[in-house]
Amino acid sequence: MNKVITVNLNGNAYQVEESGYNALDEYLADAEAKLKDNPDLVEIMADLEQAIADKCNQHLTPNKNVVTRSEIDQILMEMGRVDADAGKGSEAESEKEAGAEDKTKAGTGAPRRLYLIHEGAMIAGVCKGLAVYFNIDVTLVRLAFVVLTIVSAGFFALVYMAAMIIIPYAETSEERAQAYGLPFNAQELVDQARKHYANFKKDSEEWWRKSGPGGKDWKEWKRSMRRAANQARRTARQTARQARWWAQGAPPPKMDNASQIVTAVMLPVFGIIIAVLTVIFILALISLVTTGVVLGWPVPVGIPLWAGVLILVVLYSAVIGPFKAAFRGWHRWEGRYYGFPAVWGGTVWLGCLILGFWLAFNYVPEVRYFVESLPSILNDLVRH
Amino acid sequence: MSLDGKLGPIRKGLLEFLILKIISADKVYVADMLKRLSDTEFATQEGTLYPLLSKMRRESLVDYQWKESEAGPPRKYYKLTAKGKSQLAELNEYWKQINATIDELGN
Numbered sequence: 484m485n486k487v488i489t490v491n492l493n494g495n496a497y498q499v500e501e502s503g504y505n506a507l508d509e510y511l512a513d514a515e516a517k518l519k520d521n522p523d524l525v526e527i528m529a530d531l532e533q534a535i536a537d538k539c540n541q542h543l544t545p546n547k548n549v550v551t552r553s554e555i556d557q558i559l560m561e562m563g564r565v566d567a568d569a570g571k572g573s574e575a576e577s578e579k580e581a582g583a584e585d586k587t588k589a590g591t592g593a594p595r596r597l598y599l600i601h602e603g604a605m606i607a608g609v610c611k612g613l614a615v616y617f618n619i620d621v622t623l624v625r626l627a628f629v630v631l632t633i634v635s636a637g638f639f640a641l642v643y644m645a646a647m648i649i650i651p652y653a654e655t656s657e658e659r660a661q662a663y664g665l666p667f668n669a670q671e672l673v674d675q676a677r678k679h680y681a682n683f684k685k686d687s688e689e690w691w692r693k694s695g696p697g698g699k700d701w702k703e704w705k706r707s708m709r710r711a712a713n714q715a716r717r718t719a720r721q722t723a724r725q726a727r728w729w730a731q732g733a734p735p736p737k738m739d740n741a742s743q744i745v746t747a748v749m750l751p752v753f754g755i756i757i758a759v760l761t762v763i764f765i766l767a768l769i770s771l772v773t774t775g776v777v778l779g780w781p782v783p784v785g786i787p788l789w790a791g792v793l794i795l796v797v798l799y800s801a802v803i804g805p806f807k808a809a810f811r812g813w814h815r816w817e818g819r820y821y822g823f824p825a826v827w828g829g830t831v832w833l834g835c836l837i838l839g840f841w842l843a844f845n846y847v848p849e850v851r852y853f854v855e856s857l858p859s860i861l862n863d864l865v866r867h
Numbered sequence: 868m869s870l871d872g873k874l875g876p877i878r879k880g881l882l883e884f885l886i887l888k889i890i891s892a893d894k895v896y897v898a899d900m901l902k903r904l905s906d907t908e909f910a911t912q913e914g915t916l917y918p919l920l921s922k923m924r925r926e927s928l929v930d931y932q933w934k935e936s937e938a939g940p941p942r943k944y945y946k947l948t949a950k951g952k953s954q955l956a957e958l959n960e961y962w963k964q965i966n967a968t969i970d971e972l973g974n
Contacts, residue, residue: 494940514914523921530921530943534897534913537939563912569882569919709940 487549493532494713497539498548503555507535510559517567525717527565534562599652606800607647632789640793751831757806758835764799766843769853771795878909883919884962885909887947887955890929894946920945928954 488504490497499507514531518524538558539550550558597616599608610628614621632639767777771791786794843850889895889903897916904910923929928951931943947955 518918521918521921522925527917527921530897530917531913533940534917537898540939561912563914566915566918569879569915569922706935706940 485552492536492539493529494709494716495536497536497550499539499550499555500552503550503552506552506555506559510562510564514565517565521567529713529717531562531565535559538562597650599647599650606643606797608652609643609646609650612650632793638789640789640796644796753806754831755835757803758831758839760799760803760806761836762839762843764795764803765840766847766850767795768792770849773849773853773856882909882911882915883923884955884958886916886919886923887928887951887958890945891947891952891955894944896942896944898942900945923951927951 486501487498488501490499490504490507511528511531515524515528518527521527535558538561539554542550542554542558598612600611600615610624611621614624617624628639628643632643771777772788777791777795844854845851885904886900889900895903897913897920900916901911901913920929924931927948929945930948931945933941934944936942
């Protein structure tokens with residue numbers, strides 16, 4: 484009788500004899516160690532796990548649901564030790580080549596990702612991020628945003644705010660590199676759009692075929708959920724790696740007790756200031772949208788709602804900018820971005836924000852009224 | 868050095884060439900590639916092929932798309948990029964040259 488361990492191979496569960504599990508674990512750890520400098524580590528690991536899972540499937544039948552030690556040994560022999568050199572090859576050479584062609588390519592072959600970029604930003608870096616992502620001049624993007632805002636009667640100011648909240652800020656240099664990523668040109672964009680359209684067309688046709696009686700929708704759905712879960716797992720791993728990378732980055736400056744206490748005191752202070760300013764900003768926004776009056780100040784005649792919103796956003800960003808910078812500065816004092824200061828500062832900040840909203844909701848009738856009428860207001864804005 | 872010790876690096880160096888050739892003939896899954904090579908001198912394994920393919924993708928020689936399979940999760944379905952095609956053409960040309968040179972020197 485042998486003990487059995489359940490393992491998760493790229494999102495599927497397999498039951499493996501304990502000694503087989505040890506061999507498997509050793510194989511994967513060895514693979515990970517050999518590929519630790521490979522930019523595609525996560526992807527290759529997922530591929531390997533999937534290949535092992537496929538081979539396990541061949542050894543399983545409805546009446547046999549455990550993979551034995553000897554079968555694992557055979558599977559691992561078929562897989563072969565991971566050859567780190569195969570993934571390196573002429574990497575150094577090709578990097579040189581890439582560097583000569585285009586500096587922004589630099590090493591990481593990963594596609595670029597959309598980030599807010601604070602360096603050279605006017606407000607929150609949305610336009611700058613978009614400009615970098617599409618490799619066009621930032622002035623053009625800003626112009627487009629202003630024109631679109633005017634044409635859409637302010638709707639794009641909301642889009643901007645939404646983007647500000649949704650798009651992450653490129654914090655580490657790795658993320659900044661990702662923001663600049665691979666060169667992105669119009670031809671690729673057109674190709675991609677064409678490809679996506681073709682896929683979409685194919686998918687929707689298939690969907691129609693499958694959603695008939697006895698369709699395979701359910702299976703499809705399950706599969707897509709599994710894929711999403713895999714993706715999430717991969718992202719989580721990536722994040723962990725990034726955190727590790729960051730932790731190993733710049734060595735933290737030594738802090739004595741006195742400055743640690745100062746940090747612990749000052750962080751929440753800045754956090755509270757930012758939270759209070761944010762609450763005031765949101766209250767001002769609410770009163771502007773609902774009553775046309777900003778905290779007791781009537782908006783001058785002739786300024787449309789969207790312009791008022793835009794001005795408010797700019798003002799808020801200008802006021803809060805220095806505080807946010809100081810807040811970030813204190814974080815960095817510890818030499819790291821995460822850990823105690825981030826948790827402490829973040830908790831206080833969140834607490835103040837929630838408290839502020841709770842107070843506003845209960846004691847400012849305008850706020851309650853606004854929250855309750857939010858759906859119809861949004862409707863109006865869109866219809867404008 | 869044994870004969871195999873000398874032939875090993877040659878095979879290793881040519882593997883990428885052969886992978887380009889296999890993918891150029893038809894879009895393929897990794898399992899297909901392994902199968903095509905399994906009966907040849909170039910038989911290889913996942914442990915070698917996956918890192919190699921990821922490197923080739925980084926060099927934009929190959930690209931893949933996810934494709935639903937009959938049983939199990941979606942698979943990567945590989946194809947050559949324009950750069951991959953032109954590199955394959957160059958390698959083919961070079962290979963012919965090498966063969967010609969070797970034949971010539973033998974005579």
